[in-house]
Amino acid sequence: MNTFLKRTLILLSIFALGLFLYSTFVENIFETRLSPKDTVKFELNDLKMKVFYNRPFKKGRVIFGGLVPYNQVWRTGANEATTFETNKPLSIEGNPLPAGKYTLWTVPKDSVWTVIFNSKQYPWGVNSEMKPMWDPNYDVIDIDVPVKKLDTHVEQFTIAFDNSTDSLKLTMAWDNVKIAVPLK
Numbered sequence: 001m002n003t004f005l006k007r008t009l010i011l012l013s014i015f016a017l018g019l020f021l022y023s024t025f026v027e028n029i030f031e032t033r034l035s036p037k038d039t040v041k042f043e044l045n046d047l048k049m050k051v052f053y054n055r056p057f058k059k060g061r062v063i064f065g066g067l068v069p070y071n072q073v074w075r076t077g078a079n080e081a082t083t084f085e086t087n088k089p090l091s092i093e094g095n096p097l098p099a100g101k102y103t104l105w106t107v108p109k110d111s112v113w114t115v116i117f118n119s120k121q122y123p124w125g126v127n128s129e130m131k132p133m134w135d136p137n138y139d140v141i142d143i144d145v146p147v148k149k150l151d152t153h154v155e156q157f158t159i160a161f162d163n164s165t166d167s168l169k170l171t172m173a174w175d176n177v178k179i180a181v182p183l184k
Helices: 003-025
Strands: 037-044 047-054 083-086 090-092 095-097 100-108 112-118 139-146 148-162 169-182
Touching: 037 148, 047 148, 095 139, 112 169, 139 169
Parallel strands: none
Antiparallel strands: 037 047, 047 083, 083 100, 090 095, 100 112, 112 139, 148 169
């Protein structure tokens, strides 16, 4: 067997072993996630924003007031902490949000949600006791946003940017609930 073929087989074996070890000990890359990862982006002129989050499904469950309790901090999705990133400073209901990367937390209530932009980056959304890893000492902004009840149900948690009325909003929808955070 020639030297090139031996080296190629050795490199392929090392690569396969690395994939196997990563899949076993870190994240099973061959299994479909129950709450898939997603990234939404918004770009306008030189403004660039991005949200990374995990999208759980309703699956017939009671969501708000059930799976996601009222009046408690929620990681705003599943698995990893949801992150919001902007390359330009923003104003959110008159509160300045400097350019940077933030974790996004919410406190769902029946008629209003508190939306929190937190400057600390967390490795995961909850700890081993399933409590949010959120530390209020790093809150940059927290605002209350009214809840809009939807006529239809949104099966999978969805975050989006809405600029359809020339008034930019960060929207979140799941089950029969939608909120819109005004961004300037």
